[in-house]
Amino acid sequence: MGAPLFIVWRESVEALLVIGILYAWLRRENLLSLTKQLWIGTGLGLALAGLLAITFWVASNWFAGAGGEWFFTGMMFVASLLILQMVIWMHRHGRGMKKHLEQEAADSLTKTGSGLGILILAMLAVAREGSETVVFLAGIGVQQQGSSLGLFILGGVLGFVLALLTFWLLQKSSKIISWKWFFLISEFLLLLIGGGLMISAFDKAAAQISAYNLPDWLYSFMDDYLWSSAWLIPDNSTLTGLTGYHAEPSLMQVMVLAIYWILAILFCKIRFKNKTTH
Template sequence: MEQALLIVWRESVEALLVIGILYAWLRHQPEHTRAMRHLWAGVGLGLLLAGLLGTLMVLAGGWINGPAGEWFQTALSLLAAGLILQMLHWMAHNAWQLRRQLEQRAASALQGRRLGSLTLLVTLAVAREGSETAIFLYGIGGTANPVPLALGAGLGLLLGLLCVALLQAGGRLIGWRQFFLASEVWLVLLGGALLMSAVDRASGQWMAWELPEHLYRLLGEPVWDSSALLDDGSRPGALLAGLSGYRAMPSAVHLGLLGLYWLLAWFLIRPARPPRLSPLP
């Protein structure tokens, strides 16, 4: 549930930002009523496309059983971890100029009276965030109980709405820079958790193969055992494992891949940023 909450919270904030920026800009334009209809049409189409993708993934997961199903789940977890890296890279280079880019594209659509372009802009933005959310949720959910997953997703959406309202109000408790920096840390940890979930599933399949002895040791032999301090089977340990990829008895493969993931995430975020984020409405 906690993973679903954080993922939907972060993704909903990004989608709501796009909608909020365009809405705030359009309502100050002359004859904005028609443009607003295209804005909400784009939101609806984007949600429809994201829902379609989620439905197709659920159906595909139901059709694929046995080892093929495990590999399908592994692939989606790896895809979700990769999408988090792509998202971090994009936000590191574009978050500060998001408002300007959206307003320029909207202005171009209005000036050329191509309101269909405005609909397409919003559709793609919402579908992108919604599709990523669907992949993330399926990557962490798999065959798990859907009730906690749905509860976490609902709470994440409510939290996203509250967060955007507070950020738009310009409160002193949290600013845009602080929000993006904190969410980057959470996303890196969640990406590592998704990667470790994929490694666990893949290792379970590889162990059934006839592999050289040293590969079995790399996949299954723990480098250390911290179960006495925090067992990842306990409630606190499972929570930490779900949010960061913690393993009480990690193998060399776990440690190596998690370290490489964090290093790659740091490299993608590290490029120079502008000193200040552009103010948002």
């Protein structure tokens, strides 16, 4: 329940932020008559994300056997890379997101002369956040196969409720908790989940190719553990799902997680250096 709760919470807050920025811009520009288009665009964005969720559900039921296992492996791999890409994008463009959205809203209104541009802008923004949520949850759902569907859904519902409360607190009490710290902490937690998804994807791929006749060194690379920390923290599906932790990690798992975090730190560091030099 923890990972779905966090994903829905984080992505819902970001979607609410986008809609809040557009609504505040309409109010500041005395264009509240276009609020209807804003809400219609929001609804259409949610519908597009829902359509993607249905597509994933149909695909997951259609695939079977080895093909299905590779499909689910790819789903986790894509979700992990998408988390990494999103965190990097937020580091590069997060500060200018408000200005960028307002400029896009102004440009769309100038071009169309109606609320259609606002509708499309809201639809695309919400569809993007919703689609990311669907992909993340799909990857986590595969990773946590065997867990209760009811708990998974409950985590998502609680995540959305928590997102509404968080957004309200961030709007009303920015001195207590700022958007800067919200994004920093949530991005770190997202990377933890992304790393866990990446390891799960490689574990699933390793299980598939282990059926073939492979060199002994490759089996050792994928299966032999480097150390054991079971005496301190035993294997736990929740902890593994959230962080990629294994009590007895193989060289493959250690290398995958290390490369994932090195890429995240490297790209974020490059962004920080670029910011300080300009």
